Amino acid sequence: MNQFRTTFTINEAASKITYFDSLMMLGSCFSENIGNKLSSLQFDLCLNPYGILYNPCSIEISIKEIVDCKEYINKDILYFNDNWFSLKHHGVFSSPDKDLCLQKINESIENANTYIKKSKYIFITLGTAVVYFDSGTDFVVGNCHKIPASNFYTKRLSVEECSNSLDNIVNAINAVNEDVTVVFTVSPIRHWKDGAVENQRSKATLVLAIDQVIQHHKNIIYFPSYEIMMDDLRDYRFYKDDMLHVGDIAVEYIWEKFKNTFISETCFEAMDEVDKINKALAHRVERTDTAEYRKFKEYIVNKTSELEKKFPYLSFQL
Secondary structure, three states, X not given: OOOOOOOOOOOOOOOOEOOOOEEEEXXXXXXXXXXXXXXXXXXEEEEOOOOOOOOHHHHHHHHHHHHHOOOOOHHHOEEEOOEEEOOOOOHHHOEOOHHHHHHHHHHHHHHHHHHHHHOOEEEEEEOOOEEEEEOOOOOEXXXXXXXXXXXXXXXXXXXXXXXXXXXXXXXXXXXXXXXXXXXEEEOOOOOHHHOHHHHHHHHHXXXXXXXXXXXXXXXXXXXXXXXXXXXXXXXXXXXXXXXXXXXXXXXXXXXXXXXXXXXXXXXHHHHHHHHHHHHHHHOOOOOOOOHHHHHHHHHHHHHHHHXXXXXXXXXXXX
């Protein structure tokens, strides 16, 4: 029989995740895809405490500041385009109100500091080896916040520079959590603005750097998100309309691979039940003043109460 695609085996993690474990996810928007799935299924997760970050240096900076529980003050943020923001953070932390911006940043760091110490797994998704620097200070920028491009310059890190940054990340994490397993993955989302060739060089740099780090650290795993997309799915129908971002079908496929690699089968029943409730609640309702809707609400209340008794670690906020 002809084979129309290539598949490969992913080794399952030796110690799998349960509902009693804490997790962290940092990095590119692909972390958001998998992280949102975990959060929606009620796993205990800290997701992107600095917002979406793409390059190893920015993630390294965030990890070190989280470990140190850095407190941001006025001098750490800038004002542009009617917004206060940090060049180290994603725009989700920006605000026209300076105090609110600082509050969101500091609360997120404090929460992440708790998670980095207790997490069983920390997942880090790298998007690119290309780093943006502030032209005036040579400072690594996590997000440009639509400041004119003339204020920045870019550089693709070497394999050695990426490897050193990832080494620093692992060492900083292990300084406060020796038992954690760090999982690196490379985002399958293509950075097309750098060009086709440069995107491939960048992704290759990240893959090689991760391989170097795995060689001299224990409890480091590589999860092949990039390879699943490039070598298994390998078709534009699995992308969104921009042909760059991963489509919903591909996210579901990679999620299934992720689930079978890292999550204990003892969680699957609860996960399935939570997913059913989520889908039911997401169903669009035209009218809420009908007997049918009242019956639906009664069913949801009874079902969630039943599930909370069967799985005491679940909690539904209706």
